[in-house]
Amino acid sequence: MFCQGLAFSQCDLSVLGPNNVGGYTYPVLREANVVWTKRVWRIIDLREKMNLPLYYPLEPIGNQKNLATLLRDEVLNGSLIAYNPLKDDFSDSLTIEQVRALFVQTDTVWEENSSGGTTAKPIVTAVDLSKVKRLRIKEDWFFDQQRSVMDARIIGICPVIESYDDEGNYRGDQLLFWVYFPKCRCAFENNLAFNTNKDAEKLNYFQVFTQRTFASYIYMESNVRGAKVSDYKTGKDALIESEIIKNKIRKTEEDMWEY
Numbered sequence: 574m575f576c577q578g579l580a581f582s583q584c585d586l587s588v589l590g591p592n593n594v595g596g597y598t599y600p601v602l603r604e605a606n607v608v609w610t611k612r613v614w615r616i617i618d619l620r621e622k623m624n625l626p627l628y629y630p631l632e633p634i635g636n637q638k639n640l641a642t643l644l645r646d647e648v649l650n651g652s653l654i655a656y657n658p659l660k661d662d663f664s665d666s667l668t669i670e671q672v673r674a675l676f677v678q679t680d681t682v683w684e685e686n687s688s689g690g691t692t693a694k695p696i697v698t699a700v701d702l703s704k705v706k707r708l709r710i711k712e713d714w715f716f717d718q719q720r721s722v723m724d725a726r727i728i729g730i731c732p733v734i735e736s737y738d739d740e741g742n743y744r745g746d747q748l749l750f751w752v753y754f755p756k757c758r759c760a761f762e763n764n765l766a767f768n769t770n771k772d773a774e775k776l777n778y779f780q781v782f783t784q785r786t787f788a789s790y791i792y793m794e795s796n797v798r799g800a801k802v803s804d805y806k807t808g809k810d811a812l813i814e815s816e817i818i819k820n821k822i823r824k825t826e827e828d829m830w831e832y
Contacts, residue, residue, distance in 0.1 A: 626768070761782070
């Protein structure tokens with residue numbers, strides 16, 4: 574059923590608790606009223622100006638944490654379940670020990686010993702969460718004919734850390750884990766993000782995502798081949814393709830209004 578796959582549908586409200594917590598109530602969504610749907614995957618680059626409230630502060634200030642730190646803490650204290658980063662269907666959960674191992678790195682240093690040789694000594698350090706420069710999100714877009722609106726529901730979030738070799742050369746992205754967005758609501762509503770527009774008005778992380786006050790681009794849409802945009806477009810062409818997908822969603826909404 575559609576309700577089983579779409580985040581925050583009427584079927585999902587039971588896992589959220591009261592659906593008006595924090596002053597926001599999700600509109601009731603009936604499967605019969607959904608006449609079109611499209612699943613997309615996006616990348617949020619935390620280095621973009623609009624996304625800086627998700628990246629800072631690098632070190633906690635009082636009760637305020639950046640998103641990567643919040644997700645790590647909530648998973649390690651058992652409030653959230655982390656899922657296999659290579660499977661975004663939330664079917665393969667990770668243990669606390671597996672998650673804890675993601676946030677430590679072991680380096681080897683060589684020290685002189687009493688016999689004049691050298692001995693390898695492992696050095697364990699915490700992973701610098703400032704290296705989490707991107708987020709991946711999985712979401713559904715749909716047209717609700719009862720309200721005559723195009724709407725979106727985020728399903729999952731995955732923090733991505735940049736990986737470098739010993740010489741400082743970029744090796745690629747390391748996906749840490751997926752979390753199921755509906756289960757994040759309590760933690761997100763209880764933690765504030767910096768509001769770049771009004772100092773007097775506080776925004777929590779839940780509002781940042783539901784009000785979509787972030788910048789992102791699409792790197793994949795549901796398709797028969799399961800192909801990412803980067804599989805058939807590169808460089809500037811990939812960004813253009815991302816805009817084409819976004820415009821197709823907007824055009825679908827306009828076409829629905831014609832009828």
